Amino acid sequence: MFELFDAVDALIASRSPLPPPAERKRLRQAHGLTLDEVAAALQVRRATVSGWEAGKTEPRPPERDAYARMLKQLAQLYPANAPVLPEDTAIPEAPAVAAAPAPSAVEPARARTAPTGPAAEPANTALRPAAPAAVPRPAVATRPTSRRPAAKKAAPAATPAGGAETRFENGPLAVVDVADGQVLAYCVGGLVLDVPAKSLPALVEWTLREGRLGQPKLSGSGKDADPLIVLTEAACEHYGLPVTLTKEERLAGRIPERHKVIKQLTRAGWQLTKRGFGPWARIYRPAQGAERSCVQLCIPSWDALDTRYWADAAQLPPADLARLLGTYAARVMTPRGSTAVTGLELMTALHPPTRASEPDATGRRHSEHNPGSLGKDPVDCAPCEAPDGHPLLADLPRFHQRTPAEVLVEEAYDWARPLTDAECLRPHLVGIDVNMAFAAGANGLMVGLGAPTHVKNPVFDPKLPGSWLVDLSHVDLSRVKLAKQWTDLDASLLPSPFTPKGEHPEGPAWYATPTVAYAVELGYDVTPIEAWVRYDNGRYLDGWYNRLRDAYLATMADLGVHADMPPADFLAAMDGYRQCDPQLAVVVSAIKATVKGGIGKLRERPRGEGWKPGQPWRALARPTWRPDIRAAVISRTRINMHRKIVKHAAFTGQYPVAVLSDCAVYASDGPSPLDFLPYRDGKPLPGGFKLGVNPGLVKWEGTQSVLWGEGVREQFNAPELNLARYIKDGTVTDQDSGE
Numbered sequence: 225m226f227e228l229f230d231a232v233d234a235l236i237a238s239r240s241p242l243p244p245p246a247e248r249k250r251l252r253q254a255h256g257l258t259l260d261e262v263a264a265a266l267q268v269r270r271a272t273v274s275g276w277e278a279g280k281t282e283p284r285p286p287e288r289d290a291y292a293r294m295l296k297q298l299a300q301l302y303p304a305n306a307p308v309l310p311e312d313t314a315i316p317e318a319p320a321v322a323a324a325p326a327p328s329a330v331e332p333a334r335a336r337t338a339p340t341g342p343a344a345e346p347a348n349t350a351l352r353p354a355a356p357a358a359v360p361r362p363a364v365a366t367r368p369t370s371r372r373p374a375a376k377k378a379a380p381a382a383t384p385a386g387g388a389e390t391r392f393e394n395g396p397l398a399v400v401d402v403a404d405g406q407v408l409a410y411c412v413g414g415l416v417l418d419v420p421a422k423s424l425p426a427l428v429e430w431t432l433r434e435g436r437l438g439q440p441k442l443s444g445s446g447k448d449a450d451p452l453i454v455l456t457e458a459a460c461e462h463y464g465l466p467v468t469l470t471k472e473e474r475l476a477g478r479i480p481e482r483h484k485v486i487k488q489l490t491r492a493g494w495q496l497t498k499r500g501f502g503p504w505a506r507i508y509r510p511a512q513g514a515e516r517s518c519v520q521l522c523i524p525s526w527d528a529l530d531t532r533y534w535a536d537a538a539q540l541p542p543a544d545l546a547r548l549l550g551t552y553a554a555r556v557m558t559p560r561g562s563t564a565v566t567g568l569e570l571m572t573a574l575h576p577p578t579r580a581s582e583p584d585a586t587g588r589r590h591s592e593h594n595p596g597s598l599g600k601d602p603v604d605c606a607p608c609e610a611p612d613g614h615p616l617l618a619d620l621p622r623f624h625q626r627t628p629a630e631v632l633v634e635e636a637y638d639w640a641r642p643l644t645d646a647e648c649l650r651p652h653l654v655g656i657d658v659n660m661a662f663a664a665g666a667n668g669l670m671v672g673l674g675a676p677t678h679v680k681n682p683v684f685d686p687k688l689p690g691s692w693l694v695d696l697s698h699v700d701l702s703r704v705k706l707a708k709q710w711t712d713l714d715a716s717l718l719p720s721p722f723t724p725k726g727e728h729p730e731g732p733a734w735y736a737t738p739t740v741a742y743a744v745e746l747g748y749d750v751t752p753i754e755a756w757v758r759y760d761n762g763r764y765l766d767g768w769y770n771r772l773r774d775a776y777l778a779t780m781a782d783l784g785v786h787a788d789m790p791p792a793d794f795l796a797a798m799d800g801y802r803q804c805d806p807q808l809a810v811v812v813s814a815i816k817a818t819v820k821g822g823i824g825k826l827r828e829r830p831r832g833e834g835w836k837p838g839q840p841w842r843a844l845a846r847p848t849w850r851p852d853i854r855a856a857v858i859s860r861t862r863i864n865m866h867r868k869i870v871k872h873a874a875f876t877g878q879y880p881v882a883v884l885s886d887c888a889v890y891a892s893d894g895p896s897p898l899d900f901l902p903y904r905d906g907k908p909l910p911g912g913f914k915l916g917v918n919p920g921l922v923k924w925e926g927t928q929s930v931l932w933g934e935g936v937r938e939q940f941n942a943p944e945l946n947l948a949r950y951i952k953d954g955t956v957t958d959q960d961s962g963e
Contacts, residue, residue, distance in 0.1 A: 242292055243299065245279035246926055250579035251298035252277070267289055269709035269770075271693070271787055297383040371421035390668050396439040396553040397452035399542040400427070400459045407875050408464065409435070410455075410542040412550030424463045424485050425492035427453065427509050428519045439558045442570075442771075443595055445579035449558040450518040453551065456542060457525045464488075478502040481666035503528035506562040520547075522559065522764070533563050533817035535810045548807045552814055555775035563814055567822020572598075574767040579639040579845060596673070596762050598847040608632045608734045609826060609851045628733035632691050634855035637862055638725030639719040640882035643930065647881060652894045652902065653933050655951035656913060656927035658865065663772055663819045664920035665861030667763040669738075671853045672758025682755045686741035689856060690705035691756030693749050695732045696722050705747030706874055713870065716809055720937075722865035726883070731739055736852070736859035742866070758852070759764075765857070773919050776815050776906050780917050782808055790906060791898060791915040826854035861886070862921070873914045876902055881933075884948035887925050888913075895927040926952040 235498070241247070252262060255384045264286050275281040276291070283291045287946050305395055328809075329361045400419060402408070407419040416434070421427035437451035457467045466473075473479055479486070479498035486501055492812035497506045503526040508518035524545075537548055549559065560569040581592040593599055594861035599645025609632050610616045620626075644750045658664070672689045672957035684692065701715035721742055722735065732753055743750050777787060783804045787798045802809035826848065830841035843849045869888065873879050878900060882889040892900040901913055908914040913922045928951055936956050937945045 238457035242283070242288075243295055245277050245301075247304070248295060250304075251295055251302060254302040254548040255298055257321060262294070266295075266746070266839070271773060271781070287533060303527070324424075328778060330771045355543055365640060367515065368546075368826045380881060391436060392438040392448075394436040395546075395550055396437065396449060396558040397454060397546065397549055398431075398435065399436055399454040399456065399546045399549075401456040402458040402462045402543040407459070408542070408731050410546040411437070412546055412554075414543065416543075423488055423492060426464070427463065427489050428489075428494060431519050432517055432962050442573045443576055446573050447516065447574040450516065450520050450524060450555075452520045452549075452553070452558050454524065454545065455782065457878060460525065462525065462724075462932055465523070467525050468640055476500075502526070504559075504565075506601035519576045520558075520560065526766045530817075533814050535813065536804075537807075537810055538697050540807070544807060548810060551808065551811050552775075555778060555811075556772065556815060556818060563817035564821025564823065565818075567818040568825040569824065571768050574624055574771065575764060581943050585866065596629045597674060598850065599763065600847060602845055602847050602849060605851050606632075606676045606678070606691055608693070608756065609676075609855065611829060611851065613830070613835075615838060615840050615844075628729070629693065630734075632736065633724065634736050634739065634859040634862070635724035636858055637719065637865060637883040638724055638883040638885070638946060639724065640948070642943050643881055643891060644717070646928075648930060648934065650891040650893055650930055651883065652895050652899075652927055653764065653889050653930055653947060653951060654897055654927045655889045655948060656894065656897050656901075656922040657925040658886040658920065658922050659917060660773065660776055660816060660819060661861050661865070662823050663769050663776075665857045665864060666823070667769045667773075667919070669765060669856060670761050671764050671856050672850075674753045674758060674760035676756035676758050676852070680753075682752050682757065684740055684744070684750050684752050686737065686744065686756075688757050688759070689737050689761045689852070690755050691734050691855070692740050692755045692853065693734050693750045693752075694740055694752040696735070696740070696748075696750065697729045697731060699743050699746060699748045701746075701870075705745075706871065709832055710747065711874045713873055713880065718869065718873065719866070719880075720870055721863055724862070729960070736840070738856060738860040740864050741865045755843060757814065763851070769919075772815060772819055776919070777814065778915065779808055779811050779815065783812070785917050787918055789914065789916070791901075791903060791908075794915050794917065795896065795898070795924055798917075821842065822859050823854055827851040839916040864875075867911065868913050871909060873901075875909050875912065876900070882946050882948040882951075884946050887948045888952070889948045891930060899920070926954070928954045 243251070250435065250937065252259075253320065259270045259273050264274045266273070268287055272281070272283075276283055291917055394417070397787060398411045398417070400407065400409050407421065409419050410415040411417065419430060421428065421430045431451050431453055435451060437453075439449035439533060441448050455463070455465070460467050466479065470739070478501075481500065482499070486496070488498070489507060494507050495507060495509065497508075499506075503523050505521040505523075506518060506655070507521065508516075511517070527538075529538045537545060545928035552559065557566060557570050557573055562568050574595040575598045576594055580589045580595040583589055602629075605617065607616050669779070670687060670689050676690065682692075684694070701718050702713055704711055704713060720728045722729050722733075722739060725845045728752070740750055740752070758942070769886075780786075780801070783801045785801050789797060825843075828843040828849065830843075835841050865883065865886065865888065869883070878890055880888045880890055890900050894900070897915060898914075901915065902909045915923065917923070925948075928947075935949050937943055942954075
């Protein structure tokens, strides 16, 4: 009987009455709620709530009932006849004062600033019934002369659910600059604070005691992000630091320990991590219980912001740099170093290694393993997963070249072939690039959480993460199974899915689970010889993927590129989107670099540590040093690309002429991807390439002429030069071509 009651309740919930889409948006804004806050409360994506408000989609159970409940309560608070100011009405600025107004006269924390830039959510501008008129809260003052310039750009749209906490009300970071002898801290949202600190130790103290900087933890069992202070060149000079590093200091990655500023920190009781005082320095005191005392410094003039990912961010004015880094911090996390370091740290922040236990018999809690995490202790990889020079391989003869039957080689594609006669008659070469390809490869992927187990003659299990020694040379790409039907293909025009160079395997070799599973998917039996498998496994990267996906999509939406756009509209929106807001375009670049760099860090190699082959290096002490997870993500990414290539070839008879990682190049009769991608009534080939902004979909990478491609290959006498490397702008150098 109770099951019937539950079924009836579910049926009622599935038809929970909802107001029209425009009213849903009005009610949310009337209460000062952001899309991110509603999405977090309902445990859906930001874009999902946006779709409900636009009328593009409708919520389904169980979210529908909760959404309806929220709207019903808001409707009682804000009747339809309540006046609402236009969305672009900014809250007027108030002069800074030393004392804050009475609590009853101020809006909640989320309404204290009025973002004005394209990355901002609409301010809380509704006139609330049964409440006094909103009085804008002055800029938070650490001294009576704090200020907020009226012309500064906006704070990022994404904020933690529930609004900023009071202890972090000035945002996650500040850019410290010196102008006319006055030290100023530029925070997100245009807030500028006076900084009284006259030395670097005093600046650290001010940041922790008065700055109100930081970011709430991303996981219930995690830790709040430490405040980040970015020092401009003028600030470096003011605090006694060099503006740039010498060649020796750049190679060492730090200034000498005898430097006077380091001595000042030491005398004040502050410590540095083992990496010392470099472009990203962490200054701390040992934790007192749960109380952390740690500040991170970023010094752009020391090349802290790699121009490959951050473009010219280091040259931006302080307020603009605060906005750029603040947007990244709000949507990804407060930077902890390079984009690669931050990508790795994000994994741990979302899945902390430990959590507090339930109270024991005495009522005390203790630290215990957090299920689904990698734990706090590193685990050894399998010998086949170990890179050259790893301690597990110390007994190998010097200069021994490991064979495919000895080492796991799962890398991204770098494959090309000569054009056929028919392709040479086509005028164009068109490149398409998979959005966030490695993020898409991580989505839903089962990875090992613990140490591997060695198994002889195992039965292959596609759901079991691990490394498998198996012979896949019998897989014939000229005849494969697609949708349970055998299909004939021209194997000479296809890369092998089993090797990065696209070469057909010649015998037993080590592969990650997704690669072997694809051989089975293509219709072939596999018989592993041995394997290293991980019975303790889970979808460790799902939260990481979701966080980065949402950051990417939200920022692209701010630049005018939205999900579910028709193909032609998407291509038009992508054309010049970076010029809409160059700073947000840099954030997009940094988000993508966070994905690739984070995956790469899972198998970090020794760097400048006086290391010798056979000796351990620093990264091996991390629980996140996991070459098996890196291999699984890259394997799945490569297989995803090959699957689309095969389905495209089977349906159209078109084959790629080059593939480089997430970019594929096709000969085409026209210059646009729409000239060779099959669309019918606006719908793409199922399982094939689809134009769109979402991770896993493709965008236009570049178009060159077939004559250009043939000319470049002839110039460098390289018939199989990978044209995907140069398709974007057509520029080829001797260094690029390997000459």
